[in-house]
Amino acid sequence: MRLLPLLFALLLPLAATANEVRLTNGEWSPYLGQNLPHHGVASRIVEEAFALEGIRVRWEFYPWARALRSAERGKSDGSAVWLRSPEREQAFYISDPVVESGYYLFHRKDRPFDWQQVADLAPLRLGGAIDYDYGQAFQQAERDSVLKVKRLSSEEQGLRMLLAGRLDAFPMDKVVAFDMLHSQFRREERLQLSFHPLPLRSDSLHLLLSKQVPGNAERMARFNRGLKALQDSGKVSQYLLEIQQPLSLTY
Numbered sequence: 001m002r003l004l005p006l007l008f009a010l011l012l013p014l015a016a017t018a019n020e021v022r023l024t025n026g027e028w029s030p031y032l033g034q035n036l037p038h039h040g041v042a043s044r045i046v047e048e049a050f051a052l053e054g055i056r057v058r059w060e061f062y063p064w065a066r067a068l069r070s071a072e073r074g075k076s077d078g079s080a081v082w083l084r085s086p087e088r089e090q091a092f093y094i095s096d097p098v099v100e101s102g103y104y105l106f107h108r109k110d111r112p113f114d115w116q117q118v119a120d121l122a123p124l125r126l127g128g129a130i131d132y133d134y135g136q137a138f139q140q141a142e143r144d145s146v147l148k149v150k151r152l153s154s155e156e157q158g159l160r161m162l163l164a165g166r167l168d169a170f171p172m173d174k175v176v177a178f179d180m181l182h183s184q185f186r187r188e189e190r191l192q193l194s195f196h197p198l199p200l201r202s203d204s205l206h207l208l209l210s211k212q213v214p215g216n217a218e219r220m221a222r223f224n225r226g227l228k229a230l231q232d233s234g235k236v237s238q239y240l241l242e243i244q245q246p247l248s249l250t251y
Helices: 003-018 041-051 064-072 086-091 136-143 155-163 174-184 216-232 235-244
Strands: 020-025 056-061 078-082 092-094 099-108 126-129 149-152 170-173 193-195 201-210
Touching (some): 020 041, 041 078, 041 235, 099 155, 126 170, 155 193, 216 235
Antiparallel strands (some): 078 201
């Protein structure tokens, strides 16, 4: 009988963590961010989808490379949100799509251009953020020196180099670009910019759960079930509309 309280005390932490998931996260406003409302719209979708299955999310914010490495090694349960790739399919259980991302080529209005295939971009002075993947065709053309791409430490730097006339085009997720232009640029600067309507790449972004962590296959099944319920409720569409409605280059 004396052992029962001790046994209960030992089992209690296990019971408390069985319905908790530790996820790494990073900074990519308005989708993700430590100081954003709900930690960003993608984080909100992930958290509420898990909540529908009775699982609480504990977020850990790191630089992106560390966030992915921690999840891959099983030091955390997973990470949000990422592109699907063959390499990641080896290391992670990958969720159904959480949000969609569309990358477009931003440029100054007084320096328009047209393009249909990546080779058409060869004459342009292009920028890109370090370690960002802009799609297979773009990446291969860059490796083959068909495209000359100046890789920069931040997307904000890329937009400022556009404004200064030091780049002809810079690829960004449209929602992220508009959010950044509103939070860190003046209206007169926004009015100088536009983007080509042809997307450079369009992809879905996913929750990753490490295959190193026992129970993650079941967690992923529960997450996907909760995500579908959240989508069916109309809340996912509502949350995405809320971040897009205020965004424009004209005010």
